[in-house]
Amino acid sequence: MAAKQKSRPTYAEIAKLAGVSEATVSRVLNGDPKVDSDRVAAVNKAVDQLGYQKNRAAAALASGRTGLIAVVIDDDLSVFQDPFWGAITNGISKVLMENEMQTLLLVAPLDNIDSPVAQYLQRGEVDGAIFLQLHKDTLINRLAKQNLPLVVNGTPHTNNPFAYVDSDNAGGAFAAVRHLVDSGRKVIAKITGDLSNTAAEQRLEGFLAAANEFGLKTPKSLIAQGDWSREAGYNHAKKLLAKHPTLDAIFCSNDVMALGAVTAIQEAGRSVPGDVAVVGFDDSYLAQNSHPGLTSVRQDIAGLGAEAAKMILAKLRGEEVHSEILPCELVLRETA
Amino acid sequence: MAAKQKSRPTYAEIAKLAGVSEATVSRVLNGDPKVDSDRVAAVNKAVDQLGYQKNRAAAALASGRTGLIAVVIDDDLSVFQDPFWGAITNGISKVLMENEMQTLLLVAPLDNIDSPVAQYLQRGEVDGAIFLQLHKDTLINRLAKQNLPLVVNGTPHTNNPFAYVDSDNAGGAFAAVRHLVDSGRKVIAKITGDLSNTAAEQRLEGFLAAANEFGLKTPKSLIAQGDWSREAGYNHAKKLLAKHPTLDAIFCSNDVMALGAVTAIQEAGRSVPGDVAVVGFDDSYLAQNSHPGLTSVRQDIAGLGAEAAKMILAKLRGEEVHSEILPCELVLRETA
DNA sequence: CGTTTTCGTGAAATCGCTTTCACGAAAACT
DNA sequence: AGTTTTCGTGAAAGCGATTTCACGAAAACG
Known part of the structure; x- marks a missing residue:
C-alpha cells in the first residue's frame, strides 16, 4: 500500500467527495446564493470531513483579491x-x-x-x-x-x-470644561497642541465653545499655544500663573503637557487641585500612573x-x- | 486602433523584450547565479523599461512561499x-x-x-x-x-x-546597582516584577549578582516581590521604608512600580533622590515624563x-x- | 401549446509565476 | 581524440483557486 503524501486537500477532492464540480465548490465556499441547497450541504460536509482550508495565494491569483x-x-x-x-x-x-x-x-x-x-x-x-x-x-x-x-x-x-x-475632540474638550465649571472653577486657561494638527484645533474649538456656553471669559492671554511637549506645558503654565493670579484651572490638549503644567503649578507653591485644577487629554498610561492621578479625556482608541x-x-x-x-x-x- | 488595456506587465512581455525565455526571467529575478551576464542585463533592462513589479500572489502560488x-x-x-x-x-x-x-x-x-x-x-x-x-x-x-x-x-x-x-535584563540590573553603589548608596532594596516572568527573574538575578559583587547585604526583607503594578511599588516601598530606616535606594523592575515607590517615599517625608534613590526599568514614556525624571534601564526595543x-x-x-x-x-x- | 427567459450547473480557460526536465554545447576527464 | 560531466537554457507542466461560457431543464410568457 502506497503511503499517501499528506498534503492539503483541494477543490478537486472536495468536488469528488461531494459529487459536484469544482465550480460549484467555489460557489458554495464564496457564498453564491444560487446553488441548490442539497449541493451546498454536500460541499460543506465534504469540507468539514477533509478539514479543508482555502489556499489564499491561489484564491488571490485567480480573483485578484488578496484578502x-x-x-x-x-x-x-x-x-x-x-x-x-x-x-x-x-x-x-x-x-x-x-x-x-x-x-x-x-x-x-x-x-x-x-x-x-x-x-x-x-x-x-x-x-x-x-x-x-x-x-x-x-x-x-x-x-x-x-x-x-x-x-x-x-x-x-x-x-x-x-x-x-x-x-x-471638540465634544471631549467641551465635557472637560463643563466639569471644571460645574466644580466651581472660574478662570480656566487652555494650553493647545500643535495647531497645525486638526485634533489640536478641534480641542481648542471645543474649549472655546464651552467657554462661550458657560459664560467664561477667554482673553487671548488665557490661551497658550503649545506643541504637545512636557516643556510646553510646564513653561506655558508658569507664564499663565504669573499673568493670571486668579487662575484656577488649566485644560491641556494632551496628558504630557498637563503633567508639565502640574509640575509648574506645584513649583509655584500652589496645590493641585486645591488651587488649580488640571485636565489632560488622551487618558494615557501617563494619566493613569501619575501622582496625583491626572483627570483626562479618554478616546475610544x-x-x-x-x-x-x-x-x-x-x-x-x-x-x-x-x-x-x-x-x-x-x-x-x-x-x- | 484598439485601445490597449493598461495592465501590469508579466514575464511574457519581459521575456519577449529581452529575447529570453520566461524561465530565464524567473531565474534572473530570483537571483539565480548561473545565468549568463548578458542575459541578466537584458532582463534587468526590460524590467526597468516596463516598470515591472512582481505579482506576489502568483509567485506565492507557484513557489509555496508567501513572503x-x-x-x-x-x-x-x-x-x-x-x-x-x-x-x-x-x-x-x-x-x-x-x-x-x-x-x-x-x-x-x-x-x-x-x-x-x-x-x-x-x-x-x-x-x-x-x-x-x-x-x-x-x-x-x-x-x-x-x-x-x-x-x-x-x-x-x-x-x-x-x-x-x-x-x-541581568546586565541592565547589574549596571543599575553599580551606579547606585558608585554614588554612595549603602542599603539598596529591590522590588521585583512578577517572578513567573523570565524577565523579572533575570532582573532579580542581576541585582543579586551585583549586590554580591559589591559586597552589599541582601537579606530577604530587602527584596519585595511585586507584580509590575503601581500599587505594588507604592505598598512595598512603604513597608521597606518602615522596616529599614537606613534604606537609601530602591531598584524596581519596571518604571510603573518605581513611580509608585517615589510617591511612597515622598509621602513618608523623605526626598528623592536626596534620602532615597530610585531606579526603574524600561525607560518608558513614564520615566521620561515623570517629575522628578526617573532614572531607568533602557532596552533597545x-x-x-x-x-x-x-x-x-x-x-x-x-x-x-x-x-x-x-x-x-x-x-x-x-x-x- | 409553442416560444422565450431564467436558472443552476460543469467544462475548461485563466491568473502569473516557479520548477522540473531534457537537450545541446562546452569543459573536464581518460 | 573519445568519452563523460558540467552548464546554461527553453519548453512545458504545474500551483489551486475563480470565472466565463454554453448548455439543458424548468419557469414564464404570449
Missing part, C-alpha cells in the same frame, strides 16, 4: 513611543480577522510618492488601506483616484471626500480602529461609507 | 497599553520590508491550540513567525515540529531549543525587533541561528 488590508503608518521617529498606534492597530486587526481579512503592517515614511510603500499600495497588492498618522494628503489623493478603498484615521486637513474616523476596519469592509462590499466620529469620555482622577 | 512573516501577539487586554509592542513590531517591520518580506499582524489569544490563529500558522500561509508575549509554549512546540521557522521574543521558560531574542527579523530571514535561508541577547543601557535622570 489583505494595509495599515499604513506614515513613519515618524516618535510614532511608536505612543501606545495610541498599537491600540488602534489592535482594534483594526480584531475586526479584520473576524472577517477573514488580514492586517498587513506598513510602517514607512510616505514623504515620497514613489517610495516603496507608495508603489506597493498602487500596485494593488492589498484590497484596501487604512492610514494612521498621515502627514500629507498627496498619496491618498492619488490612491483614491486609482479606486483603492481607503479610510483615514483623524480628520483630514483638506476638504477631501475621504471617509475618516476620528474622536469627538480600539473603537476607532474597529470602526475604520468596518468601514473598509463596507467599502469592499461596495457600500457607501460615511465618516464616523466617536464620543470621548472624561475620566475623573485627582487633578480636577 | 509573509507573522508577528504574533498572544493577546492580553493590557498588551497595547504598553508601547513596547508597537516599538518592537516597528523594528521587525523595518527589517522585513528591506528584505521584501511583509509583516502580517496576528493579535489574538493563543490559549487554544485550535484557535483560528493557531490553525492559520499551521496551515503554512506564512513563511515564518515571530512571537511576542507568549504565554504558553505549547503552540510553538507544535509549530516547531512542523518546521515553521520561528523566533521568540523574550527568554522562554522551558529549556526549548527555540531561537529567541531578549534584552540583557527596536533593536530586539530588528534582530528577531534578521534571525527569521536567516532561518529562511537555511542558516543556523543562535539566540541573541542585546545590551541594556542605564539612563540617568533625577531620581538616582
Whole structure:
C-alpha cells in the first residue's frame, strides 16, 4: 500500500467527495446564493470531513483579491513611543480577522510618492488601506483616484471626500470644561497642541465653545499655544500663573503637557487641585500612573480602529461609507 | 486602433523584450547565479523599461512561499497599553520590508491550540513567525515540529531549543546597582516584577549578582516581590521604608512600580533622590515624563525587533541561528 | 401549446509565476 | 581524440483557486 503524501486537500477532492464540480465548490465556499441547497450541504460536509482550508495565494491569483488590508503608518521617529498606534492597530486587526481579512503592517515614511510603500499600495497588492498618522494628503489623493478603498484615521486637513474616523475632540474638550465649571472653577486657561494638527484645533474649538456656553471669559492671554511637549506645558503654565493670579484651572490638549503644567503649578507653591485644577487629554498610561492621578479625556482608541476596519469592509462590499466620529469620555482622577 | 488595456506587465512581455525565455526571467529575478551576464542585463533592462513589479500572489502560488512573516501577539487586554509592542513590531517591520518580506499582524489569544490563529500558522500561509508575549509554549512546540521557522521574543521558560531574542535584563540590573553603589548608596532594596516572568527573574538575578559583587547585604526583607503594578511599588516601598530606616535606594523592575515607590517615599517625608534613590526599568514614556525624571534601564526595543527579523530571514535561508541577547543601557535622570 | 427567459450547473480557460526536465554545447576527464 | 560531466537554457507542466461560457431543464410568457 502506497503511503499517501499528506498534503492539503483541494477543490478537486472536495468536488469528488461531494459529487459536484469544482465550480460549484467555489460557489458554495464564496457564498453564491444560487446553488441548490442539497449541493451546498454536500460541499460543506465534504469540507468539514477533509478539514479543508482555502489556499489564499491561489484564491488571490485567480480573483485578484488578496484578502489583505494595509495599515499604513506614515513613519515618524516618535510614532511608536505612543501606545495610541498599537491600540488602534489592535482594534483594526480584531475586526479584520473576524472577517477573514488580514492586517498587513506598513510602517514607512510616505514623504515620497514613489517610495516603496507608495508603489506597493498602487500596485494593488492589498484590497484596501487604512492610514494612521498621515502627514500629507498627496498619496491618498492619488490612491483614491486609482479606486483603492481607503479610510483615514483623524480628520483630514483638506476638504477631501475621504471617509475618516476620528474622536469627538471638540465634544471631549467641551465635557472637560463643563466639569471644571460645574466644580466651581472660574478662570480656566487652555494650553493647545500643535495647531497645525486638526485634533489640536478641534480641542481648542471645543474649549472655546464651552467657554462661550458657560459664560467664561477667554482673553487671548488665557490661551497658550503649545506643541504637545512636557516643556510646553510646564513653561506655558508658569507664564499663565504669573499673568493670571486668579487662575484656577488649566485644560491641556494632551496628558504630557498637563503633567508639565502640574509640575509648574506645584513649583509655584500652589496645590493641585486645591488651587488649580488640571485636565489632560488622551487618558494615557501617563494619566493613569501619575501622582496625583491626572483627570483626562479618554478616546475610544480600539473603537476607532474597529470602526475604520468596518468601514473598509463596507467599502469592499461596495457600500457607501460615511465618516464616523466617536464620543470621548472624561475620566475623573485627582487633578480636577 | 484598439485601445490597449493598461495592465501590469508579466514575464511574457519581459521575456519577449529581452529575447529570453520566461524561465530565464524567473531565474534572473530570483537571483539565480548561473545565468549568463548578458542575459541578466537584458532582463534587468526590460524590467526597468516596463516598470515591472512582481505579482506576489502568483509567485506565492507557484513557489509555496508567501513572503509573509507573522508577528504574533498572544493577546492580553493590557498588551497595547504598553508601547513596547508597537516599538518592537516597528523594528521587525523595518527589517522585513528591506528584505521584501511583509509583516502580517496576528493579535489574538493563543490559549487554544485550535484557535483560528493557531490553525492559520499551521496551515503554512506564512513563511515564518515571530512571537511576542507568549504565554504558553505549547503552540510553538507544535509549530516547531512542523518546521515553521520561528523566533521568540523574550527568554522562554522551558529549556526549548527555540531561537529567541531578549534584552540583557541581568546586565541592565547589574549596571543599575553599580551606579547606585558608585554614588554612595549603602542599603539598596529591590522590588521585583512578577517572578513567573523570565524577565523579572533575570532582573532579580542581576541585582543579586551585583549586590554580591559589591559586597552589599541582601537579606530577604530587602527584596519585595511585586507584580509590575503601581500599587505594588507604592505598598512595598512603604513597608521597606518602615522596616529599614537606613534604606537609601530602591531598584524596581519596571518604571510603573518605581513611580509608585517615589510617591511612597515622598509621602513618608523623605526626598528623592536626596534620602532615597530610585531606579526603574524600561525607560518608558513614564520615566521620561515623570517629575522628578526617573532614572531607568533602557532596552533597545527596536533593536530586539530588528534582530528577531534578521534571525527569521536567516532561518529562511537555511542558516543556523543562535539566540541573541542585546545590551541594556542605564539612563540617568533625577531620581538616582 | 409553442416560444422565450431564467436558472443552476460543469467544462475548461485563466491568473502569473516557479520548477522540473531534457537537450545541446562546452569543459573536464581518460 | 573519445568519452563523460558540467552548464546554461527553453519548453512545458504545474500551483489551486475563480470565472466565463454554453448548455439543458424548468419557469414564464404570449
